[in-house]
Amino acid sequence: MTTAEQQAAPNRFVLSEDEVPTHWYNLVVDLPYDIEPHLHSKEDRPALEEDYDWLWPTECLRIELLKGRYATDSWIEVPERVHSTYTRYRPSTLVRAKGLEQYLDSSDRIFYKREDLNPGGSHKFxxxxxxxxxxxQDGVETLVTDTGAGQWGTALALACAAFGLKLKVFMVRKSFDEKPYRRNLMRMLGAEVISSPSETTDAGRGVLANAPDSPGSLGIGMAEAIELVRDNPSHRLALGCMSYYAAMHQTVIGLETQAQLAKAGVGADVLVGCVGGGSNFTGFVAPFVTGSEKPLCIAAEPATVPTLTKGEFRYDWADSERQTPRIPMYTLGSDFVPPPIHSGGLRYHGKTPILSSLVKHGLVTPRSFDQQEVFEAGQLFLRTEGVLPAPESSxxxxxxxEEARRGTSGAPRNIVICLSGHGYLDLQGYADVLGLL
Amino acid sequence: MTTAEQQAAPNRFVLSEDEVPTHWYNLVVDLPYDIEPHLHSKEDRPALEEDYDWLWPTECLRIELLKGRYATDSWIEVPERVHSTYTRYRPSTLVRAKGLEQYLDSSDRIFYKREDLNPGGSHKFxxxxxxxxxxxQDGVETLVTDTGAGQWGTALALACAAFGLKLKVFMVRKSFDEKPYRRNLMRMLGAEVISSPSETTDAGRGVLANAPDSPGSLGIGMAEAIELVRDNPSHRLALGCMSYYAAMHQTVIGLETQAQLAKAGVGADVLVGCVGGGSNFTGFVAPFVTGSEKPLCIAAEPATVPTLTKGEFRYDWADSERQTPRIPMYTLGSDFVPPPIHSGGLRYHGKTPILSSLVKHGLVTPRSFDQQEVFEAGQLFLRTEGVLPAPESSxxxxxxxEEARRGTSGAPRNIVICLSGHGYLDLQGYADVLGLL
Incomplete structure (x- = not known):
């Protein structure tokens, strides 16, 4: 990297609110292969809308099962009320990581997409x-969900406040106990926050009977959420990542990134994002994987939850109680309870089918990383860029x-990071792992 | 507020990095009155550069004592290395608070300037x-400072990391104990963080001898910092707010706001900011108080630290040990130890002389606010704008x-808030005050 080139280059690529995408990209239509259908949770047949209309809001279910236009249209219009709220905080800025580049002394250019500055502090909103x-729209009274580190619960609490909905959140116990601040944030927004596994559902009681000290998991939280929805007709489920619709909504990230790179006058050579369920990553890479550029797309996961790098591709349930449709994905098994690592958002046994298919077909390359090095990378990013990333984003x-250090003998490459969230509520984790006592 | 007007209006006013101010505004030159000089800490005469060259970096001292061009030039060029770093995160966005406006159903327009998204999470950077x-530039090895809630210490730690300087931070004990996360953040950046009052200085030991449980204060922290600098020739003092130079640097906020309001096609009728020492507020209002518009400028302080609303205007020391120059300001007395409220950044006995003079001459209107209502306002802002403010900013x-609720019979007014910092590290305070257990 010549310092002169770097200094002369713009620092930030800012789009106007008129440039917020008006459509989500329904990439499944354009993939060069067919996605296997969701199957009924217990019967040996595809899942139907009428099987799960008690569980999801109508439109979410239609997206999830690829019904109607979702099976045929590449572009889905963003509803006006959603779009007008997007324009209050989007497009998010794309930043050139000049500080990190200088530190690494690599010939590559590095950019990051700032989803950490969204309401709630992550891409989840x-x-x-x-x-x-x-x-x-459906007249639902209460949404129910599960959350790990709390990014998702916070974002959903904000959204429910905007639309006058009640919210109940099953928060993975390890995070509930160790991250009281996100819990407080959700409560400030009016949400009811319940430690999971809980005594309020059969699913929770079942786990506690076998493992009273269970740290919980997203799979258990989801099972509790689903049970509550099943028992309450005015309730519906909301999912932060383990759904196709969440991934589709997140394509605003990738579409904006594409426009910003075009403004910067560069192509994308490498795209990197972290994967819990897979929604931020999939939305980020979506417009690129079906395009002509074919960048290297790296899905980064924890070494201790190696779903994509060591899991098996097969039909499995999204929740520990096997109430969801069976979905075709890389999985460590729906009864897998991930170790209590500090990246709560990545503690999940599976990866959403759309991402799993991209990996299976070679369009996405999974890699796994050790926690210690991940947190050191976050610290380096703070020191060089002035930005504290969520451990997930680290x-x-x-x-x-690692990609920039590996380098190539060819021309400088453009590496783009999806910075999915901030780490202000993860400082205890950073202190523990980095030994800052 | 007609909904149609509001909906059609832009949400965000974004300037390009080419529009970052190239000069700070040295407003003291343009004021319609003379500022009283700083006096020597003990002798009855104006403070001289040679009295304090051991304390401050040379250029800071020259600004502080209004020497050379600082006595004559309205515009001071931002050094290239500072400016190029500003362009990595500035101009900060000005946002129309449509959610809050709708909630209040007021005829006024409300805007906020997002200094909370800066590196370190506040205006301090x-x-x-x-x-x-x-x-x-001076070849200083170590900067020493005091910090309350830790916003300042964090920002300075980032800046020291950028320039290869060491940093020692005296952190007010109440915050040190109750806000371990900011402490960890500073340590992640390589700073040495010391609880104040400490056993490492005479000043600290003196306080502890009389009051072993002292929660500390910014005045005590500053006294400790000054003592350490006095005893170490390679050390210099850095001040987050109680200096003219800090206020002058913060004029980038006001200058950008002026340009953004011009883009929005509106004038400023009311400007509001919080005041601890007074630097973010003074920098925010600076270009307006000497202009022709003469907006109502409201300096918001805590009712329990009523420096501007109930303090006395006189010469006083900035630190509890009376080592600083005596400065002309509103003060509650340099031995005042503020009650342990949750807005750590506002727990200070005085207000910087430049702000004190603006209040004394009627260019700024001080108002004080109760903690409970302040935190409820912060909660409302979170729910309506999706942004969690620092308690100081609340x-x-x-x-x-209150201003929007008061209203006027005339045309809609434009009210602009300086959102000085985020509240992600203040969630315990919010939970305590709002009773979210």
Whole structure:
């Protein structure tokens, strides 16, 4: 990297609110292969709308099962009320990581897409807003969800506040106990927050009977949420990542990134993001994987939850109680309880089918990373860029750093990171792992 | 407020990095009155550069004592290395608070300037960067400072990391104990963080001898910092707010706001900001108080630290040990230990002389606010705007809300809030005050 080239280059690529995407990209239509259908949770046949109309808001279910235009149209118009709220905080800025570049002394250019500055502090609001909108359209009274680190619960609480919906959140116990601040944030927004596994559902009681000290997991939380919805007709489920609709809503990230790189006058050579369920990553890479550029797309996951790098591709349930449709995905098994790592958002046994298919067909390359190096990468990013990433996002940063260090003999490449969230509520985790006592 | 007008209006006013101010505004030159000089800490005469060259970086001291061009030039060029870093995160966005407007159903328009998205999460980085630059120019090895809630310490730690300086931070004990996360953040950045009052200085030991449980204060922290600098020739003092230079550096906020309001096609009728030492507020209102518009400028302070609303205007020391120059300001007395409220950044006995003079001469209107209402205003802002303000900034939000509720019989007014910092590290305070257990 010549310092002169770097200094002369713009720091930030800012789009106007008129440039917020008006459509989500329904990439499944354009993939060069067919996606296997969701199957009924217990019967040996495809899942039907009438099987799960008690569980999801109508439009979410239609997207999830690829019904109607979702089976045929590449572009889905963003509803006006959702779009007008997007324009209050989007497009998010794309930043050139000049500080990190200088530190690495690599010939590659590094960029990051700032989803950490969204309401709630992560990418999650992009889909929370749409889900709350669809639920309100259906006359739903209460949304129910699960959350790990709390990014999703916070974003959904904001969206429910905007649409006048009630919200109940099953928060993975390890996070509930160790991250009281996100819990408080959700309560400030009016949400009811319940530690999971809980005594309020059969699913929770079942786990507690076998493992009273269970740290919980997203799979258990989801099972509790589903049970509550099943027992309450005015309730519906909202999912932060383990759904196709969440991934589709997140395509605003990738579409904006594409426009911003075009403004910067560069192509995308490498795209990196972290994967919990897979929604931010899939939305980020979606417009690129079906395009002509074919960048290297790296999905970064924790070494201790190696779903994509060591899991098996097969039909499995999204929740620990096997109430969801069976979905075709890479999985560690729906009864897998991930170790209590500090990246709560990545503690999940499976990856959403759309992402799993991209990996299976070679369009996305999964890599796994050790926690210690991940947190050191986050610290380096803070020191060089002045930005504190969520530990989840630090997986993507480490992937980018390793890629830049690996280098190539060819021309400088453009590496783009999806910075999915901020780490202000993860400082205890950073202190523990980095030994800052 | 007609909904149609509001809906059609832009949400965000974004400037390009080419529009970052190239000069700070040295407003003291343009004021319609003379500022009283700083006096020597003990002798009855004006403070001289040679009295305090051991304390401050050279250029900071020259600004502080209005020497050379600082006595004559309205515009001071931002050094290239500082400016190029400003362009990595500035101009900050000005946002129309449509959610809050709708909630209040007021005829006024409300805007907020997002200094909370800066590196370190507050306005503080704007001056930290300049101070670290000047210190590095002087060959200083270590900067020493005090911090309350930790916003300032964090910003300075980032700036020191950028310029290769060491940093020692005396952190007010109440915050040190109750806000371990900011402490960890500073340590992640390589700073040495010391609880104040400490056993490492005579000043600290003196306080502890009389009051072993002292919660500390910014005045005590500053006294400790000054003592350490006095005893170490390679050390210099950095001040987050109680200096003219910090206020001058913060004029980038006001200058950008002026340009953004011009883009929005509106004038400024009311400007509101919170005041601890006074730097973010003074920098915010600076270009307006000497202009022709003469907006109502409201300085919001806590009712329990009523420096501007109930303090006395006289010469006083900035630190509890009376080592600083005596400065002309509103003060509650340099031995005042503020009650342990949750807005750590506002727990200070005085207000910087430049702000004190603006109040004394009627160019700024001080108002004080109760903690409970302040935190409720912050909660309302979170629910309506999706943005969690620092409790300090929530004072400004409450001031704006009260002003909008008061209304006028005339045309809709434009109320602009300086959102000085985010509240992600203040969630315990919010939970305590709002009773979210």
């Amino acid at each position: 992009n889909t929370a807003l749409a889900q709350a909108y669809y639920a309100a 997986h993507a940063i480490l992937a980018a750093i | 704007n001056t930290a960067l300049a101070q670290a630059y000047y210190a590095a 004072h400004a939000i409450l001031a704006a809300i």
